[in-house]
Amino acid sequence: MTRQTPPIADVDATGRRLDAHVRVPSRSRGVVPVSIAALVAAGMLVPVAMAEAAPRPAARTATKASPRLDVGDPGLPETRRVTRLAPGVSVTSIVRGDKPATNATRGTTQRGPWRVQVAMIAPSAKGQLRTAIGTDIARREGVSTLGLWSGSLVAVNGSYFSQGRATAPGDMVGLAVNGGTVISEPQRVAGHMGVLMDSRTKQLRMDDFRWTGRLSSQQGELRMDAVNTPLAAPPGCENVDPAQCGTPGRFVRFTPHYAARTPSGPGAEVVVGRDGCVVSAQPRRGVRITPAQVSYQATGTKAAELLRVAGTGCPTYREQLTAKDGSPVALRSTTFGVVGRYRLIRDGEIVAPQSTSGFFSRQPRTFIGRTPGGSVALVTIDGRSTRSVGVTLAEEARIAASLGLVDAVNLDGGGSTAMAVRGRLANTPAGGRERAVGDAVVFMP
Numbered sequence: 001m002t003r004q005t006p007p008i009a010d011v012d013a014t015g016r017r018l019d020a021h022v023r024v025p026s027r028s029r030g031v032v033p034v035s036i037a038a039l040v041a042a043g044m045l046v047p048v049a050m051a052e053a054a055p056r057p058a059a060r061t062a063t064k065a066s067p068r069l070d071v072g073d074p075g076l077p078e079t080r081r082v083t084r085l086a087p088g089v090s091v092t093s094i095v096r097g098d099k100p101a102t103n104a105t106r107g108t109t110q111r112g113p114w115r116v117q118v119a120m121i122a123p124s125a126k127g128q129l130r131t132a133i134g135t136d137i138a139r140r141e142g143v144s145t146l147g148l149w150s151g152s153l154v155a156v157n158g159s160y161f162s163q164g165r166a167t168a169p170g171d172m173v174g175l176a177v178n179g180g181t182v183i184s185e186p187q188r189v190a191g192h193m194g195v196l197m198d199s200r201t202k203q204l205r206m207d208d209f210r211w212t213g214r215l216s217s218q219q220g221e222l223r224m225d226a227v228n229t230p231l232a233a234p235p236g237c238e239n240v241d242p243a244q245c246g247t248p249g250r251f252v253r254f255t256p257h258y259a260a261r262t263p264s265g266p267g268a269e270v271v272v273g274r275d276g277c278v279v280s281a282q283p284r285r286g287v288r289i290t291p292a293q294v295s296y297q298a299t300g301t302k303a304a305e306l307l308r309v310a311g312t313g314c315p316t317y318r319e320q321l322t323a324k325d326g327s328p329v330a331l332r333s334t335t336f337g338v339v340g341r342y343r344l345i346r347d348g349e350i351v352a353p354q355s356t357s358g359f360f361s362r363q364p365r366t367f368i369g370r371t372p373g374g375s376v377a378l379v380t381i382d383g384r385s386t387r388s389v390g391v392t393l394a395e396e397a398r399i400a401a402s403l404g405l406v407d408a409v410n411l412d413g414g415g416s417t418a419m420a421v422r423g424r425l426a427n428t429p430a431g432g433r434e435r436a437v438g439d440a441v442v443f444m445p
Contacts, residue, residue, distance in 0.1 A: 068096070068402070069094060069096050069114065069116065069399050069402050069403075070398040070399060070401065070402040071096065071112075071114060071391060071395050071398060071399055071402075072096060072097060072109075072110045072111060072112050072114070073110045073111060076096055076097045076098075076111065076112060077096075077097065077098045078094065078095065078096045078097075079094070079095050080092055080093065080094050081093045083421070085153045085154065085421065085422075086125065086126070086127075086153060086445055087124070087125065087126070088121065088122035088123075088124045088125030088126075089119070089120070089121050089122070089125045089127075089153055089154070089443065089445075090119070090120050091117060091118065091119045091120075091154065091419075091421055091426065092117075092118045092120070093115075093116075093117055093118075093426070094114075094115070094116040094117075094118065095113060095114070095115055095116075096112050096113060096114045096116070097111055097112025097113030097114060098113065099111065099112075099113070100113065100386040100387055101113065101386045101389050102386060103386060106362070106384075106385070106386055106389040106390070107361065107362050107389070109389060112388075112389060113387060113388055113389065114381060114382075114388055114389065114390075114391065115381070115382045115387065115388035115427070115428070116379065116380070116381050116382075116399065117379065117380045117419045117426050117427050118377060118378075118379050118403060119154040119156070119377065119378040119379070119419065119421075119443070120371075120375055120376070120377055121154070121202060121375060121376045121377075121378070121443050122373075122374075122375045123201070123202055123373070123374040123375065125202075125443070126445065127153070127443055127444050127445040128199040128200065128443070128444045129197050129198075129199055129202045129336075129376060129441070129442075129443050130197065130199040130336040130441075130442060130444065131158060131176070131177075131178055131197075131336045131337070131338060131439050131440065131441055131442070132146040132147070132149065132150040132152070132155065132439060132440045132441075132442045133146075133170075133178060133183075133257060133438070133439045134146055134149065134170075134439075136170075136257060136258060136259045136260070137168070137170045137171055137172065137176075137183060137184070137228060137257050137258055137259075137438060137439070138167075138168040138169075138170055138171070138258055138259040139169070139170050139259075140161070140163070140169055140170040140436035140437055140438055141436055141437070142418070142434040142435070142436050142437070143155050143156065143157050143418040143419070143420045143425075143434065143437060143440050144418070144420040144423055144424060144425050144434060145423075146420075146437075146439075146440040146442065147420035147421075147422070147423045147424075147440065147442060148420070148423030150440075150442050150444055151444055151445075152420075152422075152423075152442035152443055152444045152445075153421065153422060153443050153444070153445055154378060154419065154420070154421055154442065154443045155419070155420045155423075155440045155441070155442040155443075156366050156368075156378045156379075156380055156411070156418065156419045156420075156440060156441050157366055157411065157412055157416045157417060157418050157437045157439075157440055157441075158338035158411055158412065158437070158438070158439045158440050158441045159172040159173070159174060159176050159184070159338040159339045159340075159411070159412060159438055159439050160172065160173045160174055160339055160340075160341060160412045160438075161173055161412070161437060161438030161439070162438075165230075167230045167263060168228075168229075168230050168258070168259075168263075170436075170437075170438040170439075171184065171228060171229060171230075171438065172184035172338075172339060172438050172439065173187060173189070173339065174186055174187050174189065174192050174194070174339030175187075175192075175194040175209055175211070175337055175338075175339045176337060176338060176339060176438075176439060177196065177321075177331065177335055177336055177337035178257055178336060179333050179334075179335070179336065180331045180332050180333045180334070180335045181255055181257070181331070182211060182213075182227055182319055182321065182331070183227060183228055183255055183257045183258075184227055184228060184229075184339070185211045185213075185224075185226055185227045186208075186209050186210060186211050186339070189341070191341045191342040191353075192208065192339060192340075192341055193206055193207070193208060193339070193340045193341065193342060193343050193409050193410075194206070194207060194208065194209040194337055194338075194339055194340070195337060195338050195339075195340055195368055195409050195411075196209075196329070196335060196336070196337040197335075197336050197337065197376075197441075198332075198334050198335065198336075199334045199335075199336055200334045201334075202374070202376050203374070204368070204369075204370050204376060204407065205329075206340075206343060206346075206407055206409050207323045207324055208323075208324040209321055209322065209323060209324070209329065210321070210322045210323075210324070211319065211320070211321050211322075212224070212319065212320050213227070213253060213317070213318070213319040213320075214317070214318050214319075215251075215253075215296060215306075215309065215310055215315050215316070215317050216309070216315060216316050216318075217309050217310055217313055217314075217315040217316065218313075219308055219309045219310075220305070220308065220309045221309065222251050222298070222302065222305055222306060222309055222310070223251070224251055224252070224253055224319075225250040225251050225252060226250065226252045226253075227252065227253050227254075227255065228252075228253070228254055228255060228257065228258040229252055230263040231249075231250055231252055231263065231265065231267060231285070231297055231298075231299050232265070232299070233245075233249070233265060233266045233267065233299050233300070234247035234248070234249050234299060234300045235247070237249070237266065237299070237300055238266060239266070240266070241283075245299075245300050245301060245303070246300075246301065247300040247301065248300050248301050248302055249267065249298060249299030249300020249301060249302045249303060250298065250299055250300070250302065251296070251297070251298045251302045251305075251306065252296070252297050252298070253294065253295070253296055253317070254289070254294065254295040254296070254297065255294055256289060256290070256291045256292075256293065256294070260288055260289065261286065261287070261288050261289075262285065262286055262287055262288075262289060262295045262297065263285060263286060263297070264284075264285055264286025265284075265285045265286065265299075266284065266285070266299065266303075267283075267284065267285045267297060267298055267299035267300075267303040268281075268282065268283050268284070268285070268297070268298050268303035268304070268306050268307050269281070269282055269284065269285045269286070269287060269295055269296065269297045269298075269306075270295070270296045270306055270307070270310045270311060270315075271287060271289055271293050271294070271295045271296075272293065272294055272295075272296070272310075272314075272315065272317075273292060273293055274292040274293070275314070276314045276315070276316070276317070277313065277314040278310065278311065278312055278313060278314070278315070279293060281307055281310070281311040281312070283303070283307065285297050285299075294317075296310060319331075338368075338411065338439060338441060340367075340368070340409035340410050340411045340412075341359075341410055341411075341412075342393060342409070342410045343408070343409055343410075344367060344369070344393070344396060344397040344400050344408040344409060344410055345369065345397060345400055345401060345405055345406060345407055345408040346407060347406065347407065348406045350397045350398065350401055351397075352393045352394050352396065352397035352410075353393055353394070354394045355393070355394075356392045356394070359393075360392055360393045360394070361392055362383060362389055362390040362391055362392050362395070363383050363384070363390045363391070363392075363413050363414050364380070364381060364382055364383035364384060364388075364390050364413050364414055364415070364417035364429070364430045365379075365380070365381045365383065365390065365391055365393075365396045365410060365413040365417060366378075366379065366380050366381075366410075366411040366412060366413050366416070366417045366418075366419075367379050367396060367400060367408050367409060367410050367411055368408065368409055368411060368441060369400050369403075369405035369406075369407055369408030369409070370405060370406065370407050370408075371404050371405055371406065372404075372406050376443075377400075377403060377405055377408075378419070378441060378443075379399075379400070379403070380417050380418065380419040380426075380427045381396065381399065381417070382417065382427050382428050382429075382430070383413075383414075383417070383430060384414075384430040384431070385428070385430070387428070388428070393410060396410060411441075412437070414430060415429065415430045415431060415435045416435050416437050417429060417430065418434055418435070418437075420440075
């Protein structure tokens with residue numbers, strides 16, 4: 001039944017109001033044992049090169065939740081349909097505007113329509129807020145598949161990822177954390193914003209996180225360049241013995257989340273077991289690893305260094321995640337994270353760039369945010385269609401504010417924007433077809 005309703009409520013499992021100023025209407029390696037093959041845990045895609053400088057946003061105070069979405073002309077018809085999935089978990093389908101746009105006007109029209117899906121998860125909801133990565137991060141799966149495999153009530157697409165790369169197209173472009181393990185390192189791309197979540201408490205932390213990783217032994221220390229990223233031999237060293245290559249190359253850590261087999265090629269590789277001791281060391285790359293093993297690969301001169309520093313014994317690996325201010329971030333088994341691009345709201349203020357060109361123009365969008373009472377919102381906005389015209393980054397931020405959110409981050413969007421409810425698509429992806437993605441944010445009962 002379709003009806004007019006007030007804004008999305010921030011309520012607990014019994015329906016009681018949590019924040020009084022909001023009017024309330026009456027293959028993860030951690031989801032299942034790692035010995036099971038289909039491990040479930042865990043794009044507008046942005047290649048690393050897309051790092052254009054964004055205009056400085058004009059800070060605006062985010063308004064309280066309003067009876068209508070703050071997008072388009074005032075007075076547009078708006079309908080909402082609320083589905084309660086479980087105590088404290090609901091999905092609200094919102095349609096604003098009633099007449100289809102045209103292909104010529106959908107980029108600028110103020111009449112819509114807009115189709116928005118809002119999943120709201122109260123702090124009291126029983127379950128885990130976390131990421132799902134499917135079988136592994138080298139491959140990709142659709143959001144509905146990730147939702148089905150994880151048994152989640154709600155799933156939305158998460159991180160930006162390296163679609164188009166022949167090797168490991170599901171590799172995230174930026175920070176990703178799974179069960180306390182960094183499975184993709186932060187990258188210096190304009191607007192990148194990490195979102196960490198505690199699977200138990202459902203608390204969110206948004207920041208421009210930094211990361212370092214080191215492998216050391218009595219023979220020395222090597223600083224990590226990346227995590228779960230396929231290597232290429234330095235130019236001129238493709239067919240040369242690593243000991244004869246004079247270019248530094250790169251040093252990368254591969255966790256079991258990557259795949260059952262590590263990438264092959266010239267260089268060196270050291271595999272360590274659960275106890276941290278070396279299982280194998282060889283002057284080439286590409287081996288099978290078990291869910292209890294971790295691999296270290298290097299190219300160029302770093303290949304010889306790897307074999308010297310960690311070729312025998314039990315080398316020590318240390319990694320550190322820090323906030324932008326330098327404070328350390330604890331990585332626990334309940335820590336999960338994705339990479340977004342641009343903060344929409346910070347501490348109740350709209351901070352999204354106001355540009356409307358390129359990346360910032362009207363597109364399908366996905367974002368994550370929180371209310372003052374601690375409820376988590378997972379939101380998708382359909383676009384690139386006359387039935388739903390999409391939103392600019394600035395319009396997306398206003399919608400987030402009108403939903404009562406005090407913090408929000410834009411996640412991957414465009415053709416990646418998708419929401420699945422109990423494993424079935426709840427929105428209409430751009431082009432009418434679901435895109436396979438690198439990871440998803442899910443709520444598992």
